[in-house]
Amino acid sequence: MAASPLPGGGGGGGAGAVHSCNASGFAFDSGLEIRTRSVEQTLLPLVSQITTLINHKDNIKKSDKTLQAIQRVGQAVNLAVGRFVKVGEAIANENWDLKEEINIACIEAKQAGETIAALTDVTRLNHLESDGQIPILADKAGVVQAARLLLSSVAKVLLLADRVVIKQIVTSRNKVLATMERLEKVSSFQEFVQIFSQFGNEMVEFAHLTGDRQNDLKDEKKKARMAVARAVLEKGTMMLLTASKTCLRHPSCDSAHRNKEGVFGRMRAALDKVIDIVTECRPNGETDSSSASLFTVIKELKLNIEALRENLYFESKENLCTELEVILERVEDFTDSAYTSHEHRERILELSAQARAEMQQFVSVWMQAQSTKTKSAAEELELTVLRVSHSLNELRKELHHTAMQLAADLLKFHADHGVLKALKLTGVEGNLEALAEYACKLSEQKEQLVETCRLLRHVSGTEPLEITCIHAEETFLVTGQQIISAAETLTLHPSSKIAKENLDVFCEAWESQISDLATLLREINDVFEGRRGEKYDHLSLPKPMKNNANMKSLKPDSEEQAKIAKLGLKLALLTSDADCELEKWEDQENEIVRYGRNMSRMAYSLYLFTRGEGPLKTSQDLVHFLEVFAAEGLKLTSNVQTFSKQLKDDDKLMLLLEINKLIPLCHQLQTMTKTSLQNRVILKVDKCITKIRSMMALVVQLLSLCYKLLKKVENTRWASAANKDTMDGKT
Numbered sequence: 001m002a003a004s005p006l007p008g009g010g011g012g013g014g015a016g017a018v019h020s021c022n023a024s025g026f027a028f029d030s031g032l033e034i035r036t037r038s039v040e041q042t043l044l045p046l047v048s049q050i051t052t053l054i055n056h057k058d059n060i061k062k063s064d065k066t067l068q069a070i071q072r073v074g075q076a077v078n079l080a081v082g083r084f085v086k087v088g089e090a091i092a093n094e095n096w097d098l099k100e101e102i103n104i105a106c107i108e109a110k111q112a113g114e115t116i117a118a119l120t121d122v123t124r125l126n127h128l129e130s131d132g133q134i135p136i137l138a139d140k141a142g143v144v145q146a147a148r149l150l151l152s153s154v155a156k157v158l159l160l161a162d163r164v165v166i167k168q169i170v171t172s173r174n175k176v177l178a179t180m181e182r183l184e185k186v187s188s189f190q191e192f193v194q195i196f197s198q199f200g201n202e203m204v205e206f207a208h209l210t211g212d213r214q215n216d217l218k219d220e221k222k223k224a225r226m227a228v229a230r231a232v233l234e235k236g237t238m239m240l241l242t243a244s245k246t247c248l249r250h251p252s253c254d255s256a257h258r259n260k261e262g263v264f265g266r267m268r269a270a271l272d273k274v275i276d277i278v279t280e281c282r283p284n285g286e287t288d289s290s291s292a293s294l295f296t297v298i299k300e301l302k303l304n305i306e307a308l309r310e311n312l313y314f315e316s317k318e319n320l321c322t323e324l325e326v327i328l329e330r331v332e333d334f335t336d337s338a339y340t341s342h343e344h345r346e347r348i349l350e351l352s353a354q355a356r357a358e359m360q361q362f363v364s365v366w367m368q369a370q371s372t373k374t375k376s377a378a379e380e381l382e383l384t385v386l387r388v389s390h391s392l393n394e395l396r397k398e399l400h401h402t403a404m405q406l407a408a409d410l411l412k413f414h415a416d417h418g419v420l421k422a423l424k425l426t427g428v429e430g431n432l433e434a435l436a437e438y439a440c441k442l443s444e445q446k447e448q449l450v451e452t453c454r455l456l457r458h459v460s461g462t463e464p465l466e467i468t469c470i471h472a473e474e475t476f477l478v479t480g481q482q483i484i485s486a487a488e489t490l491t492l493h494p495s496s497k498i499a500k501e502n503l504d505v506f507c508e509a510w511e512s513q514i515s516d517l518a519t520l521l522r523e524i525n526d527v528f529e530g531r532r533g534e535k536y537d538h539l540s541l542p543k544p545m546k547n548n549a550n551m552k553s554l555k556p557d558s559e560e561q562a563k564i565a566k567l568g569l570k571l572a573l574l575t576s577d578a579d580c581e582l583e584k585w586e587d588q589e590n591e592i593v594r595y596g597r598n599m600s601r602m603a604y605s606l607y608l609f610t611r612g613e614g615p616l617k618t619s620q621d622l623v624h625f626l627e628v629f630a631a632e633g634l635k636l637t638s639n640v641q642t643f644s645k646q647l648k649d650d651d652k653l654m655l656l657l658e659i660n661k662l663i664p665l666c667h668q669l670q671t672m673t674k675t676s677l678q679n680r681v682i683l684k685v686d687k688c689i690t691k692i693r694s695m696m697a698l699v700v701q702l703l704s705l706c707y708k709l710l711k712k713v714e715n716t717r718w719a720s721a722a723n724k725d726t727m728d729g730k731t
Contacts, residue, residue: 074120081113081150088157095164105156112150119143166278169213172206173271183240184264189248196241203237210274224464226277228471232270235509239263239482242502246489249498255488259502262482293466294330294399294458298392301327305362305385312370317363324359328352331395333458334402339410339451344402351395358388396459400528403455407521410448411514419445420507423483427490427503435491439484446480449473449517456520461527468520475513482506519615567689568610574696575604581703585710592643595636596703602629603696606689623673626688630669633695637663640706651709658705662698665691 085106092102119142179199186192207230214226243260250256292300301323331352335345362384369377419442426434453473460466486503493499578600585593602625609616616622637659644652644659669691 071120074117077150078113078117081109081154084154084157085110088161091161091164095167098160098163102157102160105153105160108153109150109157112146112153115146116143116150119146165209165213169206169209169278170275172202172209173275176202176206177268177271180240180264180267183244184260186244186248187251189245192244192248196244200237203233207234210278213278221463221467222277224467226274228467229270229273229277231471232475233267233274235512236263236267236270238505239509240267242498242505243486245498246486246496246502249496250489250493253489253492255485255492256499259482259485259489259506262478262485266478293460294327294333295396295461297323297327297330298396302389302392305388308366309382309385312366317367320363321359324356327392327395328356330458331399334399334455337451337455339406339448340402341405344398344405347398348395348402351391351398355388355391355395358384358391362388400459403452403459404521404525407452407456407517410452411518411521414445414514417507417511417514420483420510423487424490424500424503424507427487428494428500430491430494432491435487439487442480442484446476449476453517456524459528460524465520465524465527468516472513472517472520475509479506479510479513483510563686564610564689567686567693568607571603571610571689571693571696572607574693574700575600575607577700578603578696578703581700581707584707591639592636592703592706595632595639596699598632599629599636599696599699602632603692606692610689622685622688626669626673626692629692629695630666630673633662633666633669633699636699636702637666640702643706643710646713647709651712655705655709658698658702662695662702665695665698669695 088102088106088109092099092106095102176199179195179202182195183192183199186195210226210230214223214230217223217226240260240263243256243263247253247256247260301320304320304323331348334340335348340348365377365380365384369381419438422438423435423442426438450473453469453476457466457469457473460469483503483506486499486506490496490499490503578596582588582593582597582600587593605615606625616625640655640659644655647655672688672691
């Protein structure tokens, strides 16, 4: 296996763009797109150091103290590049097909690092000016050129190393596939046991490689697709075992062969999907993934309508009307469904008609406003914009309520898994007539669940949750048929322990998917009500394979549970306070808002755990949660520090004092997680919640202070601009 690609782990790849720019005019564009976090985290510190070197005003003399600091940064860049190049060369030596490309990029990086160190060397600048100061970076163009070459060559090494990671995954997949083909053809139990042992080891290696890749991906949609594919492989491994054993025991049974073929087919498709994701191939065969959900097209239409406030000629009336008709056509998925209640169907049709009427009125007013640019026309346009947006919101709400109620009713009705129990009993009794009856009932249940997942996808609200809905639909469709074929085999061979075990495995997979669907409903509802967002939606996806040694369940005793529940409630209140502070910000895309929201969402998932809900189940889940939470906290403080540069000294000091309270807590949390991993220490849940609560209290204070200072900055700018306008008027 190759040396671990890169300081910081995994990789990232593909053509696109890596871009950095700053106030001095320095810009870097390598023509490469960073798709993974490890590559990004390796590049960013280097970009930051180079920016520090270049980001100064021309012709400004630097004191000796400043000069020494700049020289230290130049030397640090060169040393960091030297360490990086050693790693790159080690990777090149173990991967002959990429050796030449990696070595060339390493040489370029090394030369650029040495150039930067030379250009910032204080011994070269031995002449003082009359005021005792020294001009620094006289050859600024040379530094900029060297910086661009350095970043470009480092990016090349990183992305070439990423190809090594991808090659490892592809090679591992090929080994798994080859062993699967051997498993499919075995004819004796002894041979099967030997090959399956090898298959298990290869699957563990593949799970490790793809798990690292999944965690490293930046794109949440790709991460969700990877999680789904890996979940199919994890559950499919046990199905493959029992289905193959059943076929070996009953080689002439057609239903056993159908059952086995279904498992192998789905696992091959999952293996192909993983390779599509890591190699950036276009995904094929994904159910309905090529068409946007209803919520997505409604959101796009609303944005296009609201854009007309600023530019009356932004869209054509034909486009807007067409977009609405696309929405109403997709709404038919709800109105045509046999499972939609009469009341919901009537309400959806009524709201659809209302949306069409409001759109017609809006188009009329909009066309008039284009020719009559008066205040009254603008006011009437504003009113119609609000009306059509309101009608679309009402339609969206009704679609959400329809899908959620249908799913909730279905889960409640089938909560006892009566049909599965009946099929198991029918099998051991060998009752073929009863088998046909219950198989028909399971098929009806399967159709209901598949239809419900299709409707849920329309209202899921985020791409990762859409992918979860598609996965649930496919799982019910495939597993339902496999349960029937497994039940048929058992009914034909009622005394077969292997056939019974096989049916149990498929029934457990069905029950597990029902449980996942219940979790999915809660998360869709959270997104709809604005409590949770996109960042951690993928936590609800089926969990990847993990080492069972690290899977100790988080089950506190009753006394601890009461204490934890109390702490959780206090934490929930703090997340509400944080959300209230975040809602004040007009710019919801602000980085401070983004990381503050991420921390609030994560803290809320910890609160859900105190209620026995949410994604946190095991000690390993908790450790990963704390790692990510600490990282988000440090990103928040970094962005607040950047914001503080806009402030006057007193305000800046006040803000930095608050930041300096949060940073140590983040580091303490990181230390806790590292200690637990290294020493296999199980974290005390109550201490973790207490630490997160302390951090969230500081986050709330920090968000409130940042908002007040931001308003102060904006008011100062507004007053300055107003004074300038007044002076210009007098002139």
